[in-house]
Amino acid sequence: MSLIVQKYGGSSVADAESIKRVAKRIVETRKAGNDVVVVVSAMGDTTDDLLDLAGKVTPLPEPRELDMLLSAGERISMALLAMTIKGMGHDARSFTGSQAGMITDARHGAARIVDVTPVRLREALSEGAIAIVAGFQGFNRDTRDITTLGRGGSDTTAVALAAALDADVCEIYTDVDGIFTADPRIVKSATKIDRITSEEMLELAAAGSKVLYIRAVEYARRHGVTLHVRSSFSNAEGTIVYNPEDGAKVEEPIISGVASDLSEAKITVVGVPDIPGKAAHIFTIVAGTGANIDMIVQNVSAANTGLTDISFTLPKSDGTATMQALQAAKGEVGFESLQFDDQIGKLSLVGAGMRTNAGVSARFFSALRDSGINIEMISTSEIRISVVTRADSLSEAVRTVHSAFDLDSDVEAVVYAGTGR
Amino acid sequence: MSLIVQKYGGSSVADAESIKRVAKRIVETRKAGNDVVVVVSAMGDTTDDLLDLAGKVTPLPEPRELDMLLSAGERISMALLAMTIKGMGHDARSFTGSQAGMITDARHGAARIVDVTPVRLREALSEGAIAIVAGFQGFNRDTRDITTLGRGGSDTTAVALAAALDADVCEIYTDVDGIFTADPRIVKSATKIDRITSEEMLELAAAGSKVLYIRAVEYARRHGVTLHVRSSFSNAEGTIVYNPEDGAKVEEPIISGVASDLSEAKITVVGVPDIPGKAAHIFTIVAGTGANIDMIVQNVSAANTGLTDISFTLPKSDGTATMQALQAAKGEVGFESLQFDDQIGKLSLVGAGMRTNAGVSARFFSALRDSGINIEMISTSEIRISVVTRADSLSEAVRTVHSAFDLDSDVEAVVYAGTGR
Incomplete structure (x- = not known):
């Protein structure tokens, strides 16, 4: 039995229909005999909508309150996803960043992960449940406040959980089929890359490839996590981002x-x-x-x-x-x-x-x-x-x-x- | 110095403009020399919108996940309100039901309050901050899960905090000027009641008066909390719901x-x-x-x-x-x-x-x-x-x-x- 961490971005859970499609994919993974932990972003434009609201009430929102505000987005998507899977007859439980043990420093809006203690996720998995985790958010132990990880935070959450749980693979679901040799919107004949080292992926990300965030790739490289970038809209095989063993x-x-x-x-x-x-x-x-x-x-x-x-x-x-x-x-x-x-x-x-x-x-x-x-x-x-x-x-x-x-x-x-x- | 608990319903914080108006009222209360704890509901139709979404993904949403979903609504309103007040130059901090110490049993969707431990609210008040609390939601210690209190839950949160903090008064802000001798939409000449005992208020609420929920009035009567029902749209004096001393x-x-x-x-x-x-x-x-x-x-x-x-x-x-x-x-x-x-x-x-x-x-x-x-x-x-x-x-x-x-x-x-x- 494998342990698979899957991450779904905002466009993959933009509405009720998308959530149901993603739920089916998750259930299929579970039925194939895998333990599954799912990290989910806020639905579609939720985060931007919340930022707009904040901008309407005050020009410079307090970072602590902005994090509290934005963290609501993933609560919504994760609860909807968990109840969808439950409704399909499979056990699933949602967890906030705090409940999932994503411990960070207190830098609101750009918090760094300082510890990952996924005790409740392990419990859920051992009881046969699918664990659904809010991406992008964490918890600071000193201030006891909610934090957010900043741009690409959900990718980072997924990789950090994959590392802490020693997952076999961390699947990053997005709206493209994988990593390409060039941006397919510019080069129609761009080739999908089947396998790429995390070192090369880092350079590509730093050079402007938008599919993966540098920070998540860095974390994956440092902790030896294998990434699998795939589309949630197709069954294409995607791109494996791997870490060659030393030597x-x-x-x-x-x-x-x-x-x-x-x-x-x-x-x-x-x-x-x-x-x-x-x-x-x-x-x-x-x-x-x-x-x-x-x-x-x-x-x-x-x-x-x-x-x-x-x-x-x-x-x-x-x-x-x-x-x-x-x-x-x-x-x-x-x-x-x-x-x-x-x-x-x-x-x-x-x-x-x-x-x-x-x-x-x-x-x-x-x-x-x-x-x-x-x-x-x-x-x-x-x-x-x-x-x-x-x-x-x-x-x-x-x-x-x-x-x-x-x-x-x-x-x-x-x-x-x-x-x- | 008095300690005042104020509760604002969804219609009082329906949009950015309403939130700013409410923020001004809160700041005025603080400037008048009072300690202020504010309990806030979800904005306008947020709760209904979230329920609609849940209905679209599954016919019978799992109660635990439904509570997780709905609790996002108050996170949004409380964070926006806190950052608005911060932006006006006054210290304010938002707290979830869990952070505010609203401990409940595990009956999702209709949880009963079993303990109130507002340690962080006392800290915030002692440091001169206005505490903004999410209404309607609590936390169960055994399951470590988020719960919601059911209909009228935000009124109950406000009364329970007023009791636990020994507040001088619990102000319930709504969109009518107070309790009337009849529904003003039916009887144009209905008279606003200046003072009413909690016993009478209980009977009125049970008999269909919609302004206060029975449960909150019951809690207020049992714990000797004085309620003040007022409009957030005017400066009218409202209605005092009081508990006559024994004998x-x-x-x-x-x-x-x-x-x-x-x-x-x-x-x-x-x-x-x-x-x-x-x-x-x-x-x-x-x-x-x-x-x-x-x-x-x-x-x-x-x-x-x-x-x-x-x-x-x-x-x-x-x-x-x-x-x-x-x-x-x-x-x-x-x-x-x-x-x-x-x-x-x-x-x-x-x-x-x-x-x-x-x-x-x-x-x-x-x-x-x-x-x-x-x-x-x-x-x-x-x-x-x-x-x-x-x-x-x-x-x-x-x-x-x-x-x-x-x-x-x-x-x-x-x-x-x-x-x-």
């Missing part, structure tokens, strides 16, 4: 996939005095706004001027605050001006095989050159190359690179409603 | 008010053998359906037949199940037939003063006779007379009796939206 020789494809991202903007600090400590000064200011910096490029100092330019990318949503913070420090840092550019796209090529395969970069840059796509920034890791292009060149760039690395499939990828959550 | 001589008005009720139906069991034990047999069957019997009348046995008729009233919603249960036992009990009548109205005259004032019944029945209203059933308590009339005569009967006891006011009563909850 095991994994037959890795050179390239796993091409990720693209239109959510970032670029800030250029123009005319920075080219003396030690200036970059540190600038990024200390940026860090103070809480912005997540991605790529950084510093130009070679122009001859005789003693000045240089520093560019970096960050989420568009962090743009305003960061520009304001830098502008306020203009005199202190001594730069000339600031430029803000939100018309950029980021393309990343990910593959563990590029570690040992020469010529990947050459092939990558040649493909882009042949298509006449201009590269504005470059950054690399051991298993990833990322470039920044104009936003309106991104789709073409993705298709070009996807073809150049022979990733095109003969079958057209199926895209379901939504974007993956 | 205190209370100057009671002869009559407090006239209550009316169209929610009941009448079942007549025709041709019951007039031998001992038959009535017991019938009402054992009825009790088995969980129906709440109100009035019972047994006719004098008709000469020579040895048969009698037994009539009783019960909520219309219990009608079908009760008729089915009786029909199934027809042979066993030996009655001739069943009649079901849902076109009845109940009128009750309530007043502690009628204990010591002769002539109240005579005046009451004379008034009805003079208006040509036919009386079908009669039942009385020490401080109440109730009669059943045709449903379409009820309004006229109420106005007639209201006038006959000089309860008419010079001022027309103001009726706000809704029916009191």
Whole structure:
């Protein structure tokens, strides 16, 4: 008998019909002889609706109360799912984050898991029941308050429970068939990836693949949890995200996939005095706004001027605050001006095989050159190359690179409603 | 400094604007130097919407899961209210039923309070915060599950907390100005009652007055809690429901008010053998359906037949199940037939003063006779007379009796939206 953790996102439980469909799938898993723990997100747009309501009563909702408010969403979906399964004649019990033993720190809205004590889940399983758990939420022991884990929190809940319960697999149900070699909305011939290492998946997620959240993949890698990304709308086999055993020789494809991202903007600090400590000064200011910096490029100092330019990318949503913070420090840092550019796209090529395969970069840059796509920034890791292009060149760039690395499939990828959550 | 418990019903927190209006009232109470505990219901139609959803996924929702589902409604309203007050610059903290120490038995959907341990509320108050508590919900220690208290549960939560915290008063905010001598929608000249004993209020509630639930009034009487029924839409003074001290001589008005009720139906069991034990047999069957019997009348046995008729009233919603249960036992009990009548109205005259004032019944029945209203059933308590009339005569009967006891006011009563909850 296996223990399977299944996670269903908001689009999989958006209404009564969807809940019944998901309930059937859960019951089938149980009937196949498995112990089942289900982690569920809030229904469809519930979380956004609750956020809207909060915005109507006060401009800056108290984080503790916002967590209390948002945690209601999963209570609704989990109770409905449990009663649906019960109504189908199978034992099921719902548990809040607190009841499921998801112990976190007290950082409301972005709590970190500090302990997982799923005593009640083990009880339920040992009595033959299916355990339904509210994703996204936890409990802080010191303040005795409800917390939420932030974006992608339900994925993280599922992975954390899979780790704590030593589950055989953690199935992440979404509205796409799995992880693809590129975004199927951009590259029609994108190929579904059958198996990928968690290391590569991390790079893909970091590079803009929206199907899995970095945090959940990180947690899975650290705790040796195998993920299985599947669609709740089909029976397609999905993608296995696995952790190769230490020293095991994994037959890795050179390239796993091409990720693209239109959510970032670029800030250029123009005319920075080219003396030690200036970059540190600038990024200390940026860090103070809480912005997540991605790529950084510093130009070679122009001859005789003693000045240089520093560019970096960050989420568009962090743009305003960061520009304001830098502008306020203009005199202190001594730069000339600031430029803000939100018309950029980021393309990343990910593959563990590029570690040992020469010529990947050459092939990558040649493909882009042949298509006449201009590269504005470059950054690399051991298993990833990322470039920044104009936003309106991104789709073409993705298709070009996807073809150049022979990733095109003969079958057209199926895209379901939504974007993956 | 006083400690005030305030309860706001669903219509008082139906949307963002209402929540802001209620928040202002709470803050004013706090600024006047009081400690404040607020009990809040789910917003507007939230509970009904959640029940609808449950009905769509399964015909008979598991009670444990239904309680988990419904409890989400108050989480939403309480968190929104707390963040609104916080946003106004005053400290406020929301607490679930469990966090507020509302300990109940495990009867899901109709849990009874077994203990109230408001440790966290006392902490919040001692730190100067306003405590916002989810009404209607509690926690069972044995099963460690969420429970709900059933209809009128938020009133009961408020009264129970007022008792446990030894509050000076429990203010019940609703959408009418207080308790009236008759339903202002029927009797335009109904007079607002300034003060009424909990004993009289109990009779009024039992007789169909919808403003307060019997259970909450009972709890208040047993624990010596003073209630103050007020409108959240106006600053009118409302009605005080008080508990006269033992032996205190209370100057009671002869009559407090006239209550009316169209929610009941009448079942007549025709041709019951007039031998001992038959009535017991019938009402054992009825009790088995969980129906709440109100009035019972047994006719004098008709000469020579040895048969009698037994009539009783019960909520219309219990009608079908009760008729089915009786029909199934027809042979066993030996009655001739069943009649079901849902076109009845109940009128009750309530007043502690009628204990010591002769002539109240005579005046009451004379008034009805003079208006040509036919009386079908009669039942009385020490401080109440109730009669059943045709449903379409009820309004006229109420106005007639209201006038006959000089309860008419010079001022027309103001009726706000809704029916009191």
